[in-house]
Amino acid sequence: MKQKVAIFDVDGTIFRSSLLIEVVRVLIENKIFPQKVRFTYEKSYQDWLDRKGSYETYIMDVVKAFEGNLKILAHDDFMRAVKQVIAFHKNRTYVYTRGLIADLKKKGYFILAISHSPKELLDEFCAQWGFDKVYGRVYEVGKNGKFTGETLYKEEISDKAKILKRFIEKATAVGGVPSEGGKGLSLADSYGVGDSESDIKFLTFVENPICFNPNGKLYEHAKKHGWQIVVERKDVIYNL
Structure with a gap:
């Protein structure tokens, strides 16, 4: 019997902020x-705080700030910043989603994260x-040990549904991605959790889509x- 799978976005879904914002x-x-x-994101940040602008505009400006300065960034310096962020923020998570992950793990689900944050950040955060x-x-x-400014697999990572579909196909192929006991993976009774419209495509693939703080x-x-x-506000979790 194939192992069931659950897919999670990370920023704003598990982590109560953005990993990229914190590392910048x-x-x-x-x-x-x-x-x-x-200055690249200061105005859009203030506009978002004042509810005059969107969070999406703010986070895209943070991405511009990060990617626009990649060429001066050594990978070793980046990893030190990553470890500093995770050490300080590792428990800054939502009660609902961390509880859901724990419950699904107990039930034997394969837990997959798909995010637009840098993979080094995600690896450190998701491991725990x-x-x-x-x-x-x-x-x-x-x-030379510094970032070149180029993004690898840019087209692939921009579409979470394509990543999910390709991953499941690889997992079910001979010699594919190992699951628990080498059984392969299935989207039957699968779960997906996301918080923005960029998650819609992959949420359509799962049998139990959950829109968390959408x-x-x-x-x-x-x-x-x-x-x-599902909405988590202060110490209250409720369904709409």
Whole structure:
């Protein structure tokens, strides 16, 4: 019998912020990135706080700040910042999703993370929560030990549904991705958890899609298709 699978987004779904936001802050604090990097996202951050702009605009500006300064960043410095972020924020998680992961692990599910954060960050963060496989953004490192500024597998990581489909196909192929006991993986009774419209495509593949603290676009899609909507606010968890 094939092993069941559960797929999770990470930022805003398990981690109560963005791993990339936190690592950019640390890189600036450690003077690896210049202070002026803040200006790339400072306005959109303030607009979001004042509810005059969207979180999506803010996070995209953080991505621009990070990717725009990659060429001055040594991989060793990045990894030190990664470990600093995870050491400080490792328990900054939502009660609902960390509980769901623990429950599904007990039931024998294969736990998969698909995120647009850098893979090094995801590997460090997801290891403590028992993930079996992690997909994230991969940035090329040159022979000099610094990032080249290029993103590897850019087209693939931009579509979470394609990643999921390809992963399941590989897992069911002869000599494919090992699951518990080498049984292969199945989307039967599968779970998926996401928080934004970028997760819609992969959520359509699973039998139990959960929209957790969804943004407006995902919320409307979930209501239209009868998907489960879960909100965690302060110390209260409820379904909409």
